[in-house]
Amino acid sequence: MFLALKEMRRAKVRFGLLIVAIGMLVFLILFQQSLQNSLLRGFTGALRSQSAPVLVYSTDGQRTLQASVLTPELEGLARAADGVGVVGRIGQGTFTVTAGGSIAEASLVGYDTVGLGSPEQLDEGRLPEGPGEAVASAEDADDGFDVGDVVTIEPGGDELTVVGLVEDAQLNVGPTLFVTYDGYVAAVAARNPDAGTPLPNALGVAPADGTGPAELVASIDAQSDDLDALTRDQAADEAPGVSQVRQSFQVIFLLYALVVPFVTGLFFLIVTVQKSGALTLLRAIGAPGRRLVAALLVQVVVIVGLGLLVGIALYTPLTVISATALGIRFETTAVIGWSVVLLVLGLVSSLLAARRVLAIDPVLATTGVGLR
Amino acid sequence: MTATLELRAVRKVYEVADTEVVALDHAELTIERGEIVALVGPSGSGKTTLCSIAGGLLTPTSGTVNVGGQDISGYSPKQLTAFRQEKVGFVFQAVNLVPFLTARENLLVVDELGRRTGTAARRRAEELLDDLGLADRAQNLPAQLSGGQRQRVAIGRSLMNEPDLVLFDEPTSALDTHLGEQVMALIRSELNGRGTAAVVVTHDDRMSQYCDRVVRIVDGVLTQ
């Protein structure tokens, strides 16, 4: 311990640079972890936080609400499937709106039955009670979507008053408004008077007693090839783009995570070789090899630990500042998980250096070859 | 004829904590062309400091230093670097050679860092290697050479730039008596043949028989 720390104090620059390198790597890993999570939330948060256990799309919808359309025939088939308990219609569209004085793009999700398409849990306020009210995504509260604000659909001027807020419920990474089905229909009509009554985009279905969501999905799918039923989690996981995002980030994490042990390993190997003289001396005067290896490992733990602290210190303020812009949050599980992984990788990478330490022959101290 | 080396009233003082350490006190030394002078003294006597000043590695606190007619006492570090490139050769006690260069390349590195004469340097290197009996070891790395052979390569390197003065810092301390005498004999013949002057720092009196003169130094003071 004494040796380990003394050496580091005497060579602050070298060890400092290593800590900085690890710190930046940790920061990037954590930041991108948060980015991935926030992207996934932004695309599919609404699906995960709405209340219907099973969602039924039309196959043509390709697992997006917007593109899915259920004809009366398809709706009838779905309702008639075995194991169906309660069914509610869901309508969704993307609208240009004016909120907080500026123009924005917002997704409207209309549901006709509370508990099937409505947000599961509100963070503020209440559910809408009529066509002119809406629950908004909490992330956009500061942009004119707060409780009490009025949002205007363009064109047409249809107005919605925000009466509640819900977190982690965005669709398409933007402001999302949950309205009653009537409210949704009214908005569509206001925007395009030629449109006619829109067909529902999806159905929210609760299974009947004794049926599980998976069974219900199979039963509805069996009714028609044009019906695509999914459990709530499946709907979120299989939304377009989700697997792409996941796969891309996997490659990224793998590469960054590899850099840490490589840099650490190389550093400690070089440093060990450079101080082989001093190490030979210590072995000659009786220090057990195990002691020297322990000192090395202590250094690795301290360095990686400090690097983690630096990385987390860089990451934390970002999660506070960009909270609204990119939705980056402090992901405690990720921080703990990565800390463990990187610590282990760092220790493993220093094994080469440890081997070098153990290979030192103390007799070399006498012939002066070990000493420069 | 101008002396190769002239030190006049040279003083070197170091500030250590709050006290002054006088490494060299009013040193006076003249070395003629082709003269080989042994500088003998115990450790800490200031012989290294004197050598460094004579070779343009250190600037004296006061006094004048004249090498080959050039007054280098007031030279800037850049000027000293250029001076060393042209006028002086060094053979150090240890870490003389570049470990990843062959014997030949260790001689050529002088030309690469300085004048860049190309073919002329290569010819000179071959001559020196021959003279020093290293022709068949020219392709070897220092690790593949014996202590004596390494020392000979270092001597060759010190002569590459045809210097006026070569400074030897304990050239035989790492060698046994027989080998040490061989090296000293070699130094003598090489330098005499070229008219190059030398200062050989040593604490070994036996080696001084190969030199023209012995200068003793104790606690920064010369006695000749």
Next chain:
Amino acid sequence: MRLALRELLRRPGRFVTATIILTLVAVLVMFLGGLLDGLIRSSTDAVRAQDGDLIVYSSTAQSSFLRSRIDADTRATVGAVPGVAVSGGLGLVQLGARVPGNGPRDLAATALFGYELAPVGVPDPPGPGEVFADDVLRADGVEVGMEILLGPARSAVTVIGFVADTTYSGQGSLWASAATWREVLAANRPDEQLGDDVFQALVVRAADDADVAEVAAAIDAASAGATESLTITQAVDAIPGVEQQRSTFNQIIGVTIAIAVVVVALFFALLTVERLGLYGVLKAIGARSRTLFAGLVVQALVVTAGAVIIAGGLALLLDAAIPPGSIPLDISPRRILTSAVLLLGAAVVGCAFSLRRVLRVDPASAIGTIS
């Protein structure tokens, strides 16, 4: 210089390890860059390919096709603006395509465009019921001559050829005549159907001597603010997500380059410490600090260049190995070159860290310090 290179050749061991690390970093930089390029291209190629100077949307559309409407009157107004040479209508509908041979729920995501002015690389509008398909749809099993069924209404279109680099929003595009598009739109999206002379946007070619920015302003003025005219570049940047993706990715790439700087700095700091004795000797025999430092920089550049070359090869392999449709990766020579330049710059900056150490080496240290 030669000294530095000789050291690289004679003692490759630790330089090789540094090269491995820098290769990892370089692959990261190229992968991130390629991901950014791929994402943006797959979102925007269809717009980028338009052979015109301006895209005209309705002003309330927020530059989105789906919310934009240009009717016949507006079109006439636009056509009458001085500086406008030709205008062509453009419309879009996004539908799932049933491709023969694929499962019942295994639809290909397509974006069907109705067009009048042919985009770059796309032939003039085909006949009724015919489409050109973007290359990426080959991965979904689409072939020339095949009839595919679009949307819930199963509108049949026949693929008569393939085109390249025209994807939109990550989907493979289909290029059809305006009439075909309107039919398909009306059959599949009754609530979004459009009248016969209505398009979602216009592609405008300005007259040869006209200033594009002025024409854009003139169009919007003539329509009394009902239109929003954007240059192709502006229209591309306005596609949702593009700006944000760019800035996020570039920041991440920036920090990664900074990591490369630190890695180089660290590695050469370690090496310099080890070579202090050697530097002392070299300085004693007359080497200038400049020469020694230049040698250091050369080594850093060689190591980095090696890393970049290997990384470039790996990145291209990765690009080839990734099946189309999984990760939107586009490793272009330009991206590899940009990454290379950035990393070589990082190497030089990283070296600067050791500059002070090299300068500070005292040639006098070569003499007699051992005893």
